[in-house]
Structures are given as structure tokens and as C-alpha cells.
Amino acid sequence: MEQRQLQFFVAVAEELSFTRAARRTHAVQSTVSASIRVLERELGAPLFQRSTARVVLTEAGKALLPEARRALDALDLARAAVDGVRDGIGGSLRIGTLSGLTAVDLPGLVRDFRERHPRVQLSLGVAAAGTEGLLADLHAHALDLAFVGVPSAVVPGMPSPVVPGVHLDVIATYQPRLIVPAGHPLAGRGTVSPAAVADEPFVDLPTGFCNRVRTDNDFRLAGITRRIAIEVGDLSTIPGYVESGIGVALVPPLAAEEGTGVVPVDLDPPATSWMLALARNTTVAPTRAASAFLALVDDHVVRRDRY
Template identity: 40%
Template sequence: MELRTLEYFVAVAEERSFTKAAVRCHVVQPAISQQIQALEKELGEPLFERLPRQVVLTSGGAALLPHARACLAAAASAVLEFADRSGLLGGSFALGTVGGLEGTVIPRLLGEYHRRYPQVAVSLIGASSPSLLAKVRDGEIDAAVVAGPPDGEPAVVTSRVLLEDRIVAVLPAGGRPANRPMTFDEAVRSPVISYGPDSGVHAFIRAAFAAKGLRLDIAYATNDVALQVALVAERIGIALTSHASPVLAADPRFVVVPVEPAIRLRKVFVWRQGTRPSAPLRAFLDLWTELSGRGELSEPASRDEAGTGAATGG
């Protein structure tokens, strides 16, 4: 029993026609018929019932079909595996990205990935977290970096934590000592500058205030953290934003203070569950594991320690 014969068998079963199967497999129709007849002789029973306008599987054919598909899938997987090992990996890798990944490990990973697998066509798709989650769920992109939803990622995706973060308040300079936290009650008494409803971070902030029975009205909504703090510098209001953003580095125009109670969030790397990841995605995940194991992917120090850090948005 040869793989090519099983390929012909699956094609006839799915097309319900020897002629259409021949077109699909790029061979002449008699070649398909001869291979199927030989397979039926080898197995000792007919696999198809030949009707005037189509062919249908017999009980024997129906029993063989899942095994044939599994054999073909295993062979294809083996080819991809050895293509990876030989450095001949090709194809495409579509990665969704939210804003503010310049200070995370993602650029380092993509750089090494490009050097190892130059034949892979990498495309970056920028969008909000909810939109990217939907694209991963629907199979439109291979993976994405998103703000993890407050109630967890959908069951249809697998995730790996990229970054732990928290929300801080940014106020005009001179209005408050940096070591004095801002409560939710104080925050709602000022015009608030924060993320828009299309941002995954927005949901974390809204949920935290709602849990305390407070309504949060965002006067100026933008997912651009640099613009948020520029508005703070103009004394329009206070910003509730990502602590990890590098634009919060020491600046005489504003002061950054903790928020109490803390609003914690995660940036996660997600991909679709239930299907075998594509070879380019598997290579990316394996590279991440390899470099992490060698200690080459340590996150930048937090802003408290080094004056900068990884950015979070979307």
C-alpha cells in the first residue's frame, strides 16, 4: 500500500468522481482507476460503488478513509519536520500585533527568526486586541500578541504570557508626590485620558472601576500612550495607562503614581487551538523556548529599576 495510492483513494472519496480526482492529482483518469483496483484487490473487497453519475464509498471504503487521511497527514508532517531541521523552512507567518511591542522580546525573536528562516514571508498585522483575537480564532492569522482579556483567553486559543504589567496614573508635575498612590475615587473626579473601547486594556480598567461601583468616563480616548501623556502635560486631565510604557521615563512635565487597588494585566502571545500549528509558527515557538532557555530573552528592567521598560498597548 503506497502513499500515492492512498492519495488517489482520498481524492476519489472526496470528489466522488474518478475524473475529478484525476484532475486534482494531475494524472490521467485510467491511472487513478488502475491504482484503486489494485488497492481493492490488495484489501480483498471493493472500496467504491460505481453509480451512473458518481461513485460512493462502500463500508470498506468508509473504514479505510480515516486511516488513509491519517497516513497522508503524517507523511506531510514528516516532510515539514525535516524541512525545519535542514533549514529549508518556507511559507508564510502572519503575526498580529498591538501597539507598544518595541521594548518586549518580540523584536529580538523576529530578528533571530529572520536570520534562521529567511525564506519565510513574515507579515505583521496591526490592530486592537479584540480584533486580533477574532482573527486568530477564525484562522485568518497564525498568531497574535494581545492584551489578555480580564476573563481569560477564549477556549479556542492557546496562550503564552509575554509580559506582566499594571496600570498607573500620570498627573501633571507638581500636583502629587510620586510615592502617593491614587485611589479610584480620586481618579473619577478628574478628566480621564485613557485607552479607547477598541483596546484590550480598556476592558481591564473599566472592569476594575465597575467592581468598586464606580463609573469611569474617559474624556479623551486614545491608544497612543505618547499622546496620552502629552495631553497630561497640557494639564487636560490625568492618564490611566500602562506602567511598562517607555514614554513614562523620567520627564519633568508629569509624575507617575501607583493606582490603588492595583489593576494588573498581561500581554499574551496567542495561537489557534485544536489544529496542528503551521511549520513557521512551530519554528517561532521553538525559537522562543530555545532562546529563553539560554537566558537570551530576559525582559527589560521595569521603569522603577532602569527608567524604561517594555511598552504595552492595544
């Protein structure tokens, strides 16, 4: 079983097209097809179901895919280790992050990392599907590191903060509370119960984002179904929507609240707290580039009291 065979197999498995896989691997389609046939003969099982309409992984193909990815990752790590000894840290580093993050000075962190390790090909992307999407990308080896939000306490119906297969370096822990417009009837109250806001419209993130998952579960456990007035993709924009009177929100202390006309109100019982953490997949050792990035993060944490 050769590296190029595995590269062709992973490309076809991810693209579900021999044509696109050939384009992606800079090979001709007949070479990709021939290589897959040789691999299937060596393994004694078909890896794809082929038809004129589509290409689908067989059960054998599904079993091989994660192992093939791990094998290719291991080869990349081995090559990077030698390159690193010879030329300093190189290779690639793929990082995912949450929207609206201000607790970490990401531009400063990236600048510092680039100055120290200019040979690393660094990519930084904002999650389109929140923490759930970031964790899925870590498990699929599509990311090396990810800034994620996870519950900091184990409660019924919610996952443990120890995410299977993922190591978490905790940056900060936040206690969410309600924010309401300054003129809202609840603005003068020190604390309110979940029942007191049962009929309020809410501003929140889409399903899959940590704040939404945590808040939905808190209200579900209280026997209350919330009404979502609007879903927004960036946590830092929520205070502006609340200030405009669209709805209330249950969020951690946000830097974006400063200077706005929103008032924080504590919930009783308190909402579930959550952690901002930098996550990595534990099924593979971190690359030298990932380790170097991790070593710099703490120097660029600018606030731990607000997200």
C-alpha cells in the same frame, strides 16, 4: 469534495461576491459558480442565497465555513511538513501585535527569524481593534500568532485569563497605576482611591483594547463612570497627552514615561493587573514556522518591568 471547491467556497463566503472571489482565486466567474453548484449538489444543501443585489450565506454555508477553513489549513500544514523536510521551513506566518510594544524587540526578533528561515513569507500587522480584534483574527485563522494583553486575575465581569480556544505564552505581567501631570494636585499623594479621580478627564485607548476594557471594568465595579477626554490608538503616546494636561490615565509602567513630566500614583484598591502574552489558536497545531518563531521570542524580550 476537492480542495479547489473549498477554496472557491471560502473565497465567495468571505468576499460575498462571485466576481471578487473569482478575481481573488485567479479563476473565471463561471468556473467559481459551477464549482459551488457541484459542491451544493454533493452536500445536498444550498450554501448561498443569490440575488442580483447580494450574496448571503445560508445556515448550511455558515456551518461549512469554519470546517472548510480548517480543512484548507490542514492541507497547507501537510504540504508545509513535506516542504519543510525537503527544503527547510517554508510557508507563511501571519503575526498580529499591539501598538507601542517595547517589551519585545520586534525588529530584532523579525531579523533573527528571517536570517534563520528566509523561505518563510512573514507578515506583521498592528491591531486596529486591540486585543479583541487580535483574538477574533486568531479564532478566524486570519492570524497564526498574536501579541495580546489579557487580565491576569479573574474578577467579576471580566473574562478569565484562560481565553477559550487560545494558548497563551506569558511574556510579562504589569500592575497599572495612575499617571498625572507633575503639577497636578494628586501628584504628591502616595495612593488615591478611584473615587478621588471620579471627576478627572481620562486619556485612554479605544473600546476593545485591553487597557480600556480593564480600566472600564475596574471603575464600573467601583460604581464610577469615567469621562474620557480623548481616545488614542497607541499606548505609548498616552504619557505625552497626560503631560500636556489633557487628562490623567491608568496605565501599566510604560517605557514612554521616561523623561516626561508625568508622576505615577498608586490606586487603592489596586487596579487589575494584566499580562502581555503571545497567543495562538489551539484548534490547529502550530506550523513549523510558528513553532520556530515562538522559540525565539524569549531571546528578544528586552524588558519585563515596562510595556
